Amino acid sequence: MSILDFVFPKFCLGCGFLGSYLCPSCQKQIYRLKRQRCLYCQKASYLGLTHPGCLKKLDIDGVVSLFYYNNLLKKIIKNLKYRLATEVWKEFWQVLNPEALKPIVLFKEIVREGVIQPIPLTKTKLRERGFNQAELIARYFQKFFNLPIADFLIRKKETLSQAQLKSKKERYHNLRGAFSLKEKNIDLSGQKIVLVDDVITTGSTVKEAAKVLKRAGAFKVYTLTLAKG
Numbered sequence: 001m002s003i004l005d006f007v008f009p010k011f012c013l014g015c016g017f018l019g020s021y022l023c024p025s026c027q028k029q030i031y032r033l034k035r036q037r038c039l040y041c042q043k044a045s046y047l048g049l050t051h052p053g054c055l056k057k058l059d060i061d062g063v064v065s066l067f068y069y070n071n072l073l074k075k076i077i078k079n080l081k082y083r084l085a086t087e088v089w090k091e092f093w094q095v096l097n098p099e100a101l102k103p104i105v106l107f108k109e110i111v112r113e114g115v116i117q118p119i120p121l122t123k124t125k126l127r128e129r130g131f132n133q134a135e136l137i138a139r140y141f142q143k144f145f146n147l148p149i150a151d152f153l154i155r156k157k158e159t160l161s162q163a164q165l166k167s168k169k170e171r172y173h174n175l176r177g178a179f180s181l182k183e184k185n186i187d188l189s190g191q192k193i194v195l196v197d198d199v200i201t202t203g204s205t206v207k208e209a210a211k212v213l214k215r216a217g218a219f220k221v222y223t224l225t226l227a228k229g
Contacts (some may be wrong), residue, residue: 013088014076021091022076031068031120032100033142033228039063040205047107058098059210060203063122064103065228070201073227077198079135089136104144104224114192115150116142121228122155137226138196150193154214171204178205179212189217194224201229210226211228 011018014026022030036048040058045051067073072208079088118134126132138149159174193213196204200223210221 013079014072015100020089021079022095024063026072029070030071030100032098033065033067033103036064036103039200039207039223040065047103047110047215049110058207059214059221060206061222063200063203063206063223063225064107065225066100067198067227068104069227069229075215075225078105086136087142093140101144102194104141107222108145111145111147111192111194114145114194114220115149116145116147116194116196117150117152117209117213119195119197120153120155120204122158125155125159134197137198141194141196141224145194147194152177152182152186152188153212156180157207171202173202175208177208179209181212181216187217188213188218190220192219192220193218194222197225199227199229200225 009018010020011072013021013024014029017023017025017162034150036042036046037046038051038054039060039062040054042049043051045062047062048060050060050075076088076092076188092193116138118132118138120134121129121132135149144150157178159178167180191213195209195213197205200206203223206223210218210223213221
């Protein structure tokens, strides 16, 4: 234990136990997602790839999520967003079971020669937090994929937290027109792009972002998230 641990003691985000942000008992409550599903029909799908018949109705070519979005994951992600980002994030990845990362190891072949695009925050939110949690996650995934991180998108309007909205319709309208290209006339023809975010529930956020990228010519747009609600 370092001097810093005495001055700024660590308490488990799950149960409050002194000593670490994730005690051994709570580590066991991080459940990996055992089955990936097509984002459109929600039926089982290899590596979350969108079924051919569903692709006509969706701009997302596939979604991979690592964990169930339970109460413990909510606390971890909240701290990633608002305060102990770097410390919690570092410890979180150190204690993960390698088995949990299996989907992204397999996913690596599909997204080869692509780029990683974190879901952006508005300028106001970025100033408030000082960092983008999706970018933190993207930089970790970058180690696995060895792909560059892109900056194609901007978030041009403030939206309500998706967690506050109950229906798919509300979530859709909340995010409609939220994203645009950073460079207006950029040509993304032939690009494979992996959108990265912390949590996916209905998929409204990534659907809206993917729509902008596909209109600019992107060949494939996938999504990778830490958790699925």
